[in-house]
Amino acid sequence: MWYLYCLVLLAGVANAVQAGQNGALAKSLGWSLSAGLVVAAGTATCILVVGLLSGRLSLPTMAQALEVPWWAWFGGVLGGGIVLAQLLVARQIGAAPFLGMLVTAGVVTSILLDHFGWIGFERHPATVWRILGGLLMIGGVALVATS
Incomplete structure (x- = not known):
């Protein structure tokens, strides 16, 4: 694996x-x-x-x-x-803000897709840890994009 x-x-x-x-x-x-x-x-x-x-x-x-x-x-x-x-x-x-935003948008969207089981994904609840991880990624992108 x-x-x-x-x-x-x-x-x-x-x-x-x-x-x-x-x-x-x-x-x-x-x-x-x-x-x-x-x-x-x-x-x-x-x-x-x-x-x-x-x-x-x-x-x-x-x-x-x-x-x-x-x-x-x-x-x-x-x-x-x-x-x-x-x-x-x-x-x-720039590469860092572009890819950071691309990946972060994907992760945040994925949390929603998993939580609701949309478009064929198995349901995985949006736990506090998942939401916190998404928020931390948003914060990280903000730091990368403004530096």
């Missing part, structure tokens, strides 16, 4: 590095949305290669596709929004 946490830590590092890479790509190409298409093509290629190499890539059946909740189809749109934020905002505010 520890290797899963290591994978998440690596993804966090990649998220911080990716914001800078995407910002540099947008600056070099002179138009942020062109950079977004390059990023999307790289993402699709990565998923395709890993899927093919692992043997876990398959198209859903019509029955499977019809069972998917309507809102679940829009995860890619949200991912595109994250990439757009990296392209348009990260360079202007």
